[in-house]
Amino acid sequence: MVEVDFRLKVIVFLSTVFLVTRVTKNTVFLLLILLLSIYLILLGFYKPTFKAVGVLAFVLGLRLISKGEGFGFFIPEMFLFIITRMIGVLMSVIPILKTAPGEITCILKKYRIHRNLSLPLIFMIRFLPTIKYEFKEIIDNLKLRGLLSWKKPLLLMEYIFMPMMFQAAKTAEEIAAAAEVRGISNDSGYRSRREIRFGRIDFIGLLLCLAGAIFLLLLEGGRI
Amino acid sequence: MSKKLTTKDLATIGIFSAIMIVVFIAFSMLTGASMFFNMILNAVFVGLILAPFYMFMQMKIGKPGVAFIYNSLHAVMAGVFMGPFMIPWFVGGGILAEASMLGDKTYRNPKRIAIAWIITSLTRAAHGMSEIWFFKNAFIKTGVSMEQVKIQTRYYTDPKWILISLGLTVLAAGVGSYLASGMTRKHFEKIGSK
Numbered sequence: 038m039v040e041v042d043f044r045l046k047v048i049v050f051l052s053t054v055f056l057v058t059r060v061t062k063n064t065v066f067l068l069l070i071l072l073l074s075i076y077l078i079l080l081g082f083y084k085p086t087f088k089a090v091g092v093l094a095f096v097l098g099l100r101l102i103s104k105g106e107g108f109g110f111f112i113p114e115m116f117l118f119i120i121t122r123m124i125g126v127l128m129s130v131i132p133i134l135k136t137a138p139g140e141i142t143c144i145l146k147k148y149r150i151h152r153n154l155s156l157p158l159i160f161m162i163r164f165l166p167t168i169k170y171e172f173k174e175i176i177d178n179l180k181l182r183g184l185l186s187w188k189k190p191l192l193l194m195e196y197i198f199m200p201m202m203f204q205a206a207k208t209a210e211e212i213a214a215a216a217e218v219r220g221i222s223n224d225s226g227y228r229s230r231r232e233i234r235f236g237r238i239d240f241i242g243l244l245l246c247l248a249g250a251i252f253l254l255l256l257e258g259g260r261i
Numbered sequence: 262m263s264k265k266l267t268t269k270d271l272a273t274i275g276i277f278s279a280i281m282i283v284v285f286i287a288f289s290m291l292t293g294a295s296m297f298f299n300m301i302l303n304a305v306f307v308g309l310i311l312a313p314f315y316m317f318m319q320m321k322i323g324k325p326g327v328a329f330i331y332n333s334l335h336a337v338m339a340g341v342f343m344g345p346f347m348i349p350w351f352v353g354g355g356i357l358a359e360a361s362m363l364g365d366k367t368y369r370n371p372k373r374i375a376i377a378w379i380i381t382s383l384t385r386a387a388h389g390m391s392e393i394w395f396f397k398n399a400f401i402k403t404g405v406s407m408e409q410v411k412i413q414t415r416y417y418t419d420p421k422w423i424l425i426s427l428g429l430t431v432l433a434a435g436v437g438s439y440l441a442s443g444m445t446r447k448h449f450e451k452i453g454s455k
Binding site for chain 1: 266267268269271272273274275276277278279280282283293294295296310313314317321326330333334337341342408409440444448
């Protein structure tokens with residue numbers, strides 16, 4: 038498993054967003070997905086890679102079956118197209134979401150990003166992957182109590198949202214307390230246990246990322 | 262009480278923003294199949310659904326800066342996913358929303374929070390329009406299909422659809438805030454979380 042710097046992960050993510058909006062040919066897009074899969078596997082994200090590729094194969098299958106026409110009003114071709122593109126972006130964002138908050142904090146401090154923007158951003162990134170499970174737990178509880186019914190949508194909204202808000206407020210307090218203990222409010226320079234350095238592997242990664250992006254753009258433009 | 266945002270306040274903003282983003286994405290995925298719904302009604306329903314989270318976040322923190330930071334986080338996300346040209350749009354919306362909260366003892370006033378939420382929702386509702394009105398060239402350069410640009414231009418240059426979309430957004434965000442205010446009172450006032 039390879040460990041790379043947070044900045045390289047951001048560069049890969051931005052390059053992917055750029056490519057996803059530029060690439061129109063299916064072959065080039067699939068090559069991009071292949072490169073992203075290799076990147077994720079090298080970083081040790083096996084399960085998310087297989088999941089993303091599986092979903093992509095399913096959506097591409099739907100596009101093939103519908104012969105690029107979509108399935109009427111409910112699943113138009115444009116929707117399937119957007120989903121395929123979003124999968125590419127999501128694949129590139131996984132390593133960012135899985136980065137240790139301490140590492141992100143350190144980098145944002147290094148670039149002197151104001152704490153009023155950097156801290157919410159860090160807490161947001163930290164909390165994003167767990168939200169699905171929080172909602173699932175609430176919905177399972179409602180199911181068990183027989184309260185999950187669409188007959189009264191506003192009441193259902195209240196049943197789902199209120200526990201979520203209680204939980205989120207509690208989590209905010211716990212995370213903030215933990216961050217304070219670790220000295221997040223300490224103005225005398227923040228240090229991370231991890232070494233924040235754009236090392237040799239990161240430079241190689243950067244070169245490969247640039248080479249891959251240029252290659253795909255040349256392929257898209259029909260110059261190769 | 263100090264008006265400076267503490268780590269706990271910033272954690273609350275971050276976590277609630279994350280929830281709102283996830284709910285927004287899930288809702289957009291469910292309804293995204295219809296281009297018309299996405300363009301005209303998405304922000305309307307989002308204004309209604311997310312109002313409780315926004316109201317609670319503002320009530321809980323009750324200090325200046327929440328509206329601006331929430332919109333700035335949106336600006337960062339929009340800048341990354343839609344293009345950097347969208348950043349000033351959302352930051353501008355954030356400044357307006359924050360300005361609407363100015364005053365003494367206004368940061369826990371449901372009416373003021375509702376106004377800030379309506380401005381935030383309008384910023385979201387009109388961002389697609391802004392792509393056509395102000396940033397069309399930059400928008401086309403992001404690689405979006407010409408078919409989409411054509412449809413967006415058709416709807417977003419027609420005063421009827423613009424009025425319907427923005428009018429319904431104001432209404433939905435207002436109703437959402439009213440319901441959220443009731444919910445917050447019902448669940449939090451007695452225990453002193455408000």
